[in-house]
Amino acid sequence: MSSVVTKSAPSTKVLIRPQRGMVGLNFRELWNFRELIVFLTWRDILVRYKQTLLGGAWAILQPLLQMLLLNLLFGEVAGLPTGGVPRPLFTFAALLPWNLFSNAVSDASRSLVANRNMITKVYFPRIIVPLANVLSGVLDFAVAFLILAGMMIYYKFAPANLLLLPVYVVITLLTALGVGLWLAALNVHYRDVKYIIPFLTQFWMLASPIAYEASSIFERLPEQWQWLYALNPLVGVVEGFRQALLGVPVYSENMLWVSLASASVMLVSGLMYFRSMERTFADVV
Amino acid sequence: MSYAIRVEGLGKQYRLGGSQQAYSTLGERLGAAVTWPVRLLKGELRERAEKVWALRDVTFDVKQGQVLGVVGRNGAGKSTLLKILSRVTDPTTGYAEINGRVGSLLEVGTGFHPELSGRENIFLNGAVLGMQRREIAKKFDEIVEFAGVDKFIDTAVKHYSSGMYLRLAFSVAAHLEPEILVVDEVLAVGDAEFQRKCLGKMSDVAAAGRTVLFVSHNMSAILRLTEECIVMERGQLAFRAPTREAVDYYMSSSFQKNGERSWAADEVPADAAPFAPVALRVKDPSGNVVETAQSRQPLEIEFEYTLAQPIQGLRVGIYLQSMRGEVILTSFDTDDPVAFEKYGTREAGRYVSRATIPADFLNEGQYLLGVNASAFRVRRYFWDERALAFTVDAMGAPGMHWPEPRQGFVRPQLNWTIDRVGAA
Numbered sequence: 001m002s003s004v005v006t007k008s009a010p011s012t013k014v015l016i017r018p019q020r021g022m023v024g025l026n027f028r029e030l031w032n033f034r035e036l037i038v039f040l041t042w043r044d045i046l047v048r049y050k051q052t053l054l055g056g057a058w059a060i061l062q063p064l065l066q067m068l069l070l071n072l073l074f075g076e077v078a079g080l081p082t083g084g085v086p087r088p089l090f091t092f093a094a095l096l097p098w099n100l101f102s103n104a105v106s107d108a109s110r111s112l113v114a115n116r117n118m119i120t121k122v123y124f125p126r127i128i129v130p131l132a133n134v135l136s137g138v139l140d141f142a143v144a145f146l147i148l149a150g151m152m153i154y155y156k157f158a159p160a161n162l163l164l165l166p167v168y169v170v171i172t173l174l175t176a177l178g179v180g181l182w183l184a185a186l187n188v189h190y191r192d193v194k195y196i197i198p199f200l201t202q203f204w205m206l207a208s209p210i211a212y213e214a215s216s217i218f219e220r221l222p223e224q225w226q227w228l229y230a231l232n233p234l235v236g237v238v239e240g241f242r243q244a245l246l247g248v249p250v251y252s253e254n255m256l257w258v259s260l261a262s263a264s265v266m267l268v269s270g271l272m273y274f275r276s277m278e279r280t281f282a283d284v285v
Numbered sequence: 286m287s288y289a290i291r292v293e294g295l296g297k298q299y300r301l302g303g304s305q306q307a308y309s310t311l312g313e314r315l316g317a318a319v320t321w322p323v324r325l326l327k328g329e330l331r332e333r334a335e336k337v338w339a340l341r342d343v344t345f346d347v348k349q350g351q352v353l354g355v356v357g358r359n360g361a362g363k364s365t366l367l368k369i370l371s372r373v374t375d376p377t378t379g380y381a382e383i384n385g386r387v388g389s390l391l392e393v394g395t396g397f398h399p400e401l402s403g404r405e406n407i408f409l410n411g412a413v414l415g416m417q418r419r420e421i422a423k424k425f426d427e428i429v430e431f432a433g434v435d436k437f438i439d440t441a442v443k444h445y446s447s448g449m450y451l452r453l454a455f456s457v458a459a460h461l462e463p464e465i466l467v468v469d470e471v472l473a474v475g476d477a478e479f480q481r482k483c484l485g486k487m488s489d490v491a492a493a494g495r496t497v498l499f500v501s502h503n504m505s506a507i508l509r510l511t512e513e514c515i516v517m518e519r520g521q522l523a524f525r526a527p528t529r530e531a532v533d534y535y536m537s538s539s540f541q542k543n544g545e546r547s548w549a550a551d552e553v554p555a556d557a558a559p560f561a562p563v564a565l566r567v568k569d570p571s572g573n574v575v576e577t578a579q580s581r582q583p584l585e586i587e588f589e590y591t592l593a594q595p596i597q598g599l600r601v602g603i604y605l606q607s608m609r610g611e612v613i614l615t616s617f618d619t620d621d622p623v624a625f626e627k628y629g630t631r632e633a634g635r636y637v638s639r640a641t642i643p644a645d646f647l648n649e650g651q652y653l654l655g656v657n658a659s660a661f662r663v664r665r666y667f668w669d670e671r672a673l674a675f676t677v678d679a680m681g682a683p684g685m686h687w688p689e690p691r692q693g694f695v696r697p698q699l700n701w702t703i704d705r706v707g708a709a
Contacts, residue, residue: 014387016372017380039412043398043405050400122389122413123372190320277316279375282368283299 019279025271026125033124040132044107045139059143063099067091074211083213085246086155092148093245094210094238097172100141101234102201104173107133108180109197112188116285126278127271130184134177141169148245160247168240175233175263178270185277188285208234215251230255233263289465289496290347290370294379297340297365337551339365341520342379349384352497354507354528356535357517359669360554363500366517367469370498385496388414388463399443403434403453406442410457424460431482432456452479459486465496484510502670504532504609536608544568544576546673553667559593559633560658560666567654567675580679580696583644588656589637590667598663599631601638604655604670613652613694616640648696649679 030037049055067088074080075087082090108130112119115129152159187193209217214235218226229235236259242248250256340362347353357363368374370381371389397406407428411421421428429435432453434445442450468487487510491497501507507514507528514531516524524534547564568585569575578584586603602617618638619625655670679685683698 012384012386014372014383015380016369016376016383018376018378035418036412039409043401043409046405047398047400118413119373121373122415124413124415186316186319189316192323273316282374 025127025275029125030127033128036124037128037132037135040128041135044132044136048136048140056143059140060147063092063095063144064147066095066099070095070211080212080216083215083248085242085248086157089148089151089155089157089246090242090248091211092144092151093241094208096141096144096148097168097237097241098205098208098210098234099144100137100169101172101176101237102205103140104134104137104176105179105183106197106201107137108176109183109187109193111180112184112281112285113191119285120282126281127181127274130180130274131177134173134180137176138173152245157246159245161244163244164240165244168237168244171233171240171260171263172237174267175237178263178267181270181274182266185274185281188277188281204232204234207232209238213248214239214255218251218255226252226255227258230258231262233259233266235259236263287349288346288382289349289351289384290498291382292346292370292379293344293381295340295343295366295369295376295381296338296378297362297369297374298336298338298377300336338520340369340376343517343520343522344379345515345522345525347496347498349496350494351513352491352499352511354511354514354531355498355500355517356502356504356507356514356531357523358671360519360552361517362520363517364469365520367467367498367500371467383465385464386415387465387467388458388461389467389469397442397450397454400441402441403429403438403445406453407457410454411461414458414461416461428453428456428460431459431486448479455479455483459483463495465498466490467498467500469500502610504536505611508532508609544574544673544675557658557667559596560599561591561593562656562658562667562669563589563591563635565589565654565656565673567673575675577676577678578647580647580649580677580682581644584642586640586642586654587637588639589635590658591635592631592633595630595632596660596666597630598660599628599658599666600625600661601636601658602656603640604657605642606653606655606670607694608651608653608674610653610670617657645682645698646695647677648691648694649677649682650694651676 049058052058054061070091071087074091075082111129111133112126119126119129183193183197214229217229221229236256239248239250240256243250343362343366355363355366365374367389369376370383371387397410401409407425408418408421412418429438432449432455434449434453437445437449442453445453466487484506487497487499491510497510499507499511511528514526514528514535515522516531516535524531526534545564545566548562550561553561564587566574566587566589567576567578568587569578570582570585572585575584588601588603590601592599600617600619602615602620604615605613607613618640619628652675653671654673654675656667656672657665658667659665679691679696682696684691684696
């Protein structure tokens with residue numbers, strides 16, 4: 001049979017046995033289920049703004065309102081510097097990856113419990129559920145990106161180094177996936193996760209240089225401790241976004257590498273934890 | 286390779302309640318490390334989880350093209366077996382070898398999203414069941430026609446009636462063309478017309494030479510569709526034989542027949558809490574527990590249970606069924622609106638709900654009582670379709686002077702009049 005029908009090939013032979021210890025990610029199987037990934041992502045997008053008055057307009061309104069509020073607080077009231085960039089651009093460029101990240105994390109962490117009825121009844125690689133949630137956020141990101149493009153034209157700002165931008169987007173997604181996998185798997189056993197998420201995202205947002213410059217934190221830390229701040233992958237990502245889009249120089253390239261390393265640890269540990277807990281989901285969720 | 290399924294020493298152990306213990310994987314240890322401080326504070330570290338075997342040392346095989354029936358009481362391990370075979374959950378011991386794509390009708394409507402239209406849900410559900418997009422597109426019209434929802438195909442399924450929803454869901458699953466079809470009790474739902482359609486579809490699948498594993502409480506469907514059956518008892522395979530023999534074995538072995546069924550604590554599923562059944566009894570008018578009731582006398586059905594916590598909107602009821610699983614009547618203790626009002630919230634405590642089946646109602650024969658404790662559209666606490674069997678003796682009933690078996694489940698005294706209305 002041709003490759004189109006891999007899953008329904010008559011030769012499929014499956015051995016079901018207890019699984020113990022570490023299990024790697026089965027990429028081949030994920031590839032076989034690629035259509036399900038697409039369908040679930042598509043479902044999450046379709047459902048996102050169903051039965052809302054403003055529908056897809058929320059994808060535009062949400063980041064704009066967020067930006068106005070942050071600018072009011074941190075600009076008009078606190079008067080924090082922006083490194084010479086117009087404040088709306090400064091904040092909005094950071095909100096792009098931040099919203100992609102925070103929406104993905106909170107959606108993904110709820111995903112297994114929300115799709116309980118699928119998980120307890122059919123087999124498929126469970127990672128598809130949080131993965132689809134993370135991917136579905138890309139559409140909102142794209143919409144927000146268009147708004148930013150419009151703002152940059154208005155302020156006559158040429159992008160500095162667009163080529164690196166996709167790299168930062170991918171890092172954001174992978175970090176979100178890693179954190180999302182941790183929380184989703186924990187949420188199956190401990191519903192406390194639901195209550196932790198609002199705090200976590202709030203705290204994480206303040207710990208990321210969204211409304212202020214990353215350098216203002218770095219400069220306050222003794223040099224040997226600066227890496228601590230960069231452990232937050234969003235520090236690297238937001239700095240990267242501002243550099244790629246607005247030409248704001250990053251504080252230190254070494255710190256970008258720290259962020260990247262930390263993102264990798266989150267992703268790999270999330271995958272490991274998720275994979276080894278996967279077999280208990282149907283029994284516990 | 287003539288076996289479609291081979292199962293060897295299959296077992297599944299569940300941990301009941303308690304926190305996680307005996308961390309066997311790195312993942313569990315990681316999770317335990319993350320939650321350790323909280324559990325330390327709550328003093329949960331030493332708590333030992335109770336373990337039960339839902340399935341134990343089950344060995345059998347299914348030949349390619351065979352239709353095998355699986356029968357057994359609730360909690361006998363049938364669903365666990367199917368869940369393992371469809372890879373939803375992992376076994377604890379043993380292994381199963383499966384040759385071919387498994388499609389299971391455990392998952393009718395799985396992945397359906399209420400906000401999406403029928404059309405969107407067909408594609409989504411198909412993908413969840415493992416169909417390719419082009420495969421679904423090819424069968425789309427057939428699926429819609431079988432379900433009979435063509436007018437509403439672009440309406441969100443949350444506006445569907447429950448019957449339409451179910452028909453659409455079953456239709457998608459039925460058009461999946463697996464080499465091995467696993468069916469679990471779908472026939473309990475839908476109207477008679479649709480049930481007939483489903484059974485027809487199933488025999489088509491079987492006739493096409495595909496392997497079917499059919500789990501049902503409906504003995505007439507089992508007798509009609511399968512040639513061989515396995516009987517499950519308390520997680521173990523108790524008997525395997527040609528269907529007629531297996532059904533007889535199941536009928537005679539698996540019911541309590543002394544007029545009383547009681548539940549030991551370990552027989553009550555953990556998810557029934559706060560509800561716990563104690564006993565179900567059949568009594569004669571003088572209050573004795575009897576196995577054989579008289580058709581000419583009223584008989585009392587008594588269900589004793591405890592509530593560990595108050596339950597809102599609880600209804601406790603019975604199903605009276607034939608031995609083949611056809612339901613004769615369903616009745617709840619709060620069917621009366623006044624009673625429902627009065628017991629809006631049932632406080633914690635020990636209860637007995639009683640119902641009287643009137644005299645001159647049941648025909649002679651064997652009957653089966655099922656029990657159900659639920660809050661309508663909220664939760665089903667406990668359910669045992671086949672809790673207790675009893676016999677009805679028709680001594681003195683209408684028409685007994687003709688020594689012949691009479692058809693039908695009821696044998697009321699009807700008021701006949703005979704009038705001579707003229708000459709011949």
